Amino acid sequence: MALIKKFRIKSFKSDENIVEIKNTSVFYNKRQILNNLNLNIKKQEILGMLGPNGVGKSTIFNLITGLKDPNYGKIFIEGFDVTNLPINERFLKFKLGFVPQYGGLIHDLTLLDNLRLVSEIHIPEKELREQKINKLISQFEFETLLNVKAKHLSGGQKKKLVIAMALINDPKILLLDEPFAALDILTIRMLQEIIINLQSTEEISVVVCDHQARDLLNCVDRAVILSNGQIIASGSPKEVISDKAAKSQYFGDEFNIN
Numbered sequence: 001m002a003l004i005k006k007f008r009i010k011s012f013k014s015d016e017n018i019v020e021i022k023n024t025s026v027f028y029n030k031r032q033i034l035n036n037l038n039l040n041i042k043k044q045e046i047l048g049m050l051g052p053n054g055v056g057k058s059t060i061f062n063l064i065t066g067l068k069d070p071n072y073g074k075i076f077i078e079g080f081d082v083t084n085l086p087i088n089e090r091f092l093k094f095k096l097g098f099v100p101q102y103g104g105l106i107h108d109l110t111l112l113d114n115l116r117l118v119s120e121i122h123i124p125e126k127e128l129r130e131q132k133i134n135k136l137i138s139q140f141e142f143e144t145l146l147n148v149k150a151k152h153l154s155g156g157q158k159k160k161l162v163i164a165m166a167l168i169n170d171p172k173i174l175l176l177d178e179p180f181a182a183l184d185i186l187t188i189r190m191l192q193e194i195i196i197n198l199q200s201t202e203e204i205s206v207v208v209c210d211h212q213a214r215d216l217l218n219c220v221d222r223a224v225i226l227s228n229g230q231i232i233a234s235g236s237p238k239e240v241i242s243d244k245a246a247k248s249q250y251f252g253d254e255f256n257i258n
């Protein structure tokens with residue numbers, strides 16, 4: 001794959017937080033989803049969030065983007081309290097990139113027009129816009145797909161396109177909601193490589209979530225395991241898979257990576 005060259009940052013060093021979720025509880029109607037949750041995202045790390053379906057992974061993304069207000073607690077981005085900041089202001093001020101689990105593109109537009117559409121929102125100058133689009137086209141190897149309508153792209157090509165669209169405003173934080181779902185193993189490898197390369201070439205923090213562990217643990221610096229509204233384990237992939245609580249409540253006894 002002639003994708004961006006792979007320069008994995010071997011051991012991740014920064015201890016500075018870019019996002020802090022503090023003592024946060026979320027309820028839907030009277031059902032508690034998150035229970036006094038504390039989660040920090042460090043600058044330039046790839047953080048994996050793991051947990052069963054319905055545990056609250058997408059809800060955490062919604063708290064960061066502002067799609068959902070917490071019932072209790074506060075959200076900080078780069079040290080600023082953004083708990084009451086509307087979505088559009090958060091995206092502009094802090095350069096967030098969000099790849100939802102489903103959708104995120106316009107099916108009847110071509111791949112190129114999807115990129116153009118988003119770039120026109122974010123980049124006023126035509127020349128800079130073209131430069132950015134051309135960079136993404138070569139970075140993601142879209143050259144032969146430019147005039148294909150989004151609805152005719154494969155699952156993996158669609159996911160790549162939505163990630164590319166999320167990168168148009170040069171985000172500092174990229175949130176990927178279950179990007180590997182329903183994709184074949186080669187496509188998953190390709191996406192893992194894209195994620196790892198982004199960390200080294202674009203200097204951004206990436207948060208990726210999944211309900212299955214294997215694909216996610218292969219490409220993150222640190223993982224947190226969610227269960228019953230709280231983080232029950234946090235650490236490197238090796239650390240979390242040998243964690244007792246994570247084993248009994250999420251992985252089971254047989255789980256291993258390799």
Ligand SMILES: Nc1ncnc2c1ncn2[C@@H]1O[C@H](COP(=O)(O)OP(=O)(O)O)[C@@H](O)[C@H]1O
Pocket residue numbers: 028029033051052053054055056057058059060
């Ligand atoms: N808008 C909503 N109204 C009511 N319940 C919701 C809403 N959104 C999510 N939930 C519930 O909150 C819980 C967490 O959802 P979600 O964050 O989507 O989980 P995950 O992404 O981990 O699968 C689930 O039980 C879900 O049913």
Ligand SMILES: [Mg+2]
Pocket residue numbers: 057058059101177178
């Ligand atoms: Mg979800």
